[in-house]
Amino acid sequence: MEFEIQDDEIELLLQDLQERYGYDFTDYSKASLKRRINRLYSLDKFPSFALFRKQIQTDSIYFRRFVEEITVNVTEMFRDPSFYRILREEVLPVLATHPFIRIWHAGCSTGEEVYSMAILLREAGLLKKSLLYATDINPGVLERLKKGIFPLRFIKQYSENYIQSGGKDDFSRYYTAKYDWAKFDEQLTAKMVVATHNLVSDRSFNEFQLIFCRNVLIYFDRNLQNRALQLFDDSLDTLGFLALGAKENLKYSTIFRKYKQLENKERIWRKIA
Amino acid sequence: MAQNSIVKPIQLIVIGGSAGSLDVILKLMPALAPSLPVAILIVTHRKASSEDLLVDLLNSRGSWPVREAEEKEPVAPHAIYVAPSDYHLLIEKDFTFSLDVSEKVNYSRPSIDITFESAAEVYGEGLVAILLSGANADGVAGMKRVRSNGGTCVVQDPSTAEVSYMPAQAIEQGLAHHILPAEEMAAFINGLFTNDKNQ
Numbered sequence: 001m002e003f004e005i006q007d008d009e010i011e012l013l014l015q016d017l018q019e020r021y022g023y024d025f026t027d028y029s030k031a032s033l034k035r036r037i038n039r040l041y042s043l044d045k046f047p048s049f050a051l052f053r054k055q056i057q058t059d060s061i062y063f064r065r066f067v068e069e070i071t072v073n074v075t076e077m078f079r080d081p082s083f084y085r086i087l088r089e090e091v092l093p094v095l096a097t098h099p100f101i102r103i104w105h106a107g108c109s110t111g112e113e114v115y116s117m118a119i120l121l122r123e124a125g126l127l128k129k130s131l132l133y134a135t136d137i138n139p140g141v142l143e144r145l146k147k148g149i150f151p152l153r154f155i156k157q158y159s160e161n162y163i164q165s166g167g168k169d170d171f172s173r174y175y176t177a178k179y180d181w182a183k184f185d186e187q188l189t190a191k192m193v194v195a196t197h198n199l200v201s202d203r204s205f206n207e208f209q210l211i212f213c214r215n216v217l218i219y220f221d222r223n224l225q226n227r228a229l230q231l232f233d234d235s236l237d238t239l240g241f242l243a244l245g246a247k248e249n250l251k252y253s254t255i256f257r258k259y260k261q262l263e264n265k266e267r268i269w270r271k272i273a
Numbered sequence: 274m275a276q277n278s279i280v281k282p283i284q285l286i287v288i289g290g291s292a293g294s295l296d297v298i299l300k301l302m303p304a305l306a307p308s309l310p311v312a313i314l315i316v317t318h319r320k321a322s323s324e325d326l327l328v329d330l331l332n333s334r335g336s337w338p339v340r341e342a343e344e345k346e347p348v349a350p351h352a353i354y355v356a357p358s359d360y361h362l363l364i365e366k367d368f369t370f371s372l373d374v375s376e377k378v379n380y381s382r383p384s385i386d387i388t389f390e391s392a393a394e395v396y397g398e399g400l401v402a403i404l405l406s407g408a409n410a411d412g413v414a415g416m417k418r419v420r421s422n423g424g425t426c427v428v429q430d431p432s433t434a435e436v437s438y439m440p441a442q443a444i445e446q447g448l449a450h451h452i453l454p455a456e457e458m459a460a461f462i463n464g465l466f467t468n469d470k471n472q
Binding site: 003029030031032035036072074215218219221222225245246247248249252 | 343344345357359360363364365366371372373374375376387390391394395
């Protein structure tokens with residue numbers, strides 16, 4: 001893929017997004033952003049940068065597509081099974097001691113992780129007293145999350161992940177297959193509170209015992225990472241848990257000293273101060 | 274040749290490989306000169322798993338420190354970095370690594386194309402891209418960009434590759450500056466940093 005859109009043009013687009021729509025992408029990691037913007041530009045076959053820019057400026061439906069395409073919405077159920085095994089064995093027993101459990105999935109995309117967590121809670125007998133707050137910058141992905149319908153072709157992988165994570169049931173009890181789709185149990189969906197939330201500009205909206213933000217911070221520069229982590233810190237109970245992606249780390253962050261990583265290789269930290 | 278210009282020193286070598294490339298890389302390790310002023314980045318296709326043994330394996334083979342590239346980490350000379358499995362690896366303008374879990378490219382994550390393209394943008398003439406044995410065409414489009422940005426393209430001689438498809442594609446498209454058998458890769462890299470390289 002040739003990069004048709006250069007850095008100065010990307011700066012222009014980012015300015016437009018900020019002025020016209022109030023979305024601020026200026027602290028996103030540039031290499032990935034540039035690749036995603038160029039990918040969309042060639043995918044949608046724009047003849048010139050000027051037309052591309054104009055479409056984003058004037059067509060709010062295309063703007064939604066633009067944001068959804070430049071942000072990465074790749075996710076899967078029980079991604080990194082060993083991570084879910086630790087949640088089952090070490091985090092759920094602590095959550096179980098609370099009369100009411102609130103969990104935030106920040107940047108949850110189409111919600112595969114939220115459904116995975118709901119399944120864990122159900123198997124631990126905790127789903128009834130839990131609420132899973134699912135937020136993302138993209139309203140479109142959240143619509144899909146609310147439907148709870150996922151492509152059947154991925155289910156084999158999800159089912160293997162589920163078993164590796166320590167799942168003991170038959171995974172098929174959680175969905176109904178129809179044509180090429182799997183519709184997940186509405187009792188899982190019923191415990192989800194779904195809303196758009198922008199980690200760049202929106203504030204803390206509740207207090208949680210567990211916050212997930214996996215494979216979102218990798219797209220932010222260090223400064224924005226720190227701001228997002230501060231937001232999570234403001235939203236997490238003392239002794240609450242923060243779960244990041246497999247290659248993300250609190251090590252370099254400003255909130256590092258208040259957290260202790262669990263005694264294993266998984267990226268789960270506990271707020272100790 | 275370019276008598277009036279100062280030749281930009283080589284700052285980064287990216288080695289991309291798929292099926293059949295591990296053996297070449299393992300043989301390369303102990304033959305590298307002990308302290309070259311360059312960073313080496315290895316991008317290979319392998320199974321997505323948290324139990325990734327490649328770093329340990331490479332560390333056991335030579336004197337260079339080998340580690341997995343971490344997001345936002347600065348690229349340092351005299352280090353070998355491995356792209357983590359199941360993430361694309363890019364390089365930022367400020368010479369730090371970025372990770373990305375977006376869609377697979379050429380059925381692969383990490384994709385060699387993505388790293389080649391991104392490194393070409395940042396390093397230009399200071400980049401050497403090496404493409405080894407493999408069964409798909411990942412790396413070929415990236416090599417095109419390396420070449421157009423002034424970098425050097427090295428391709429494993431397909432007749433010495435366990436799986437010849439990937440290097441053969443790059444050669445067919447006329448991208449290779451050098452076509453080398455596996456056993457000459459280390460000498461080529463070492464030779465980039467000796468004083469008599471300007472013929």
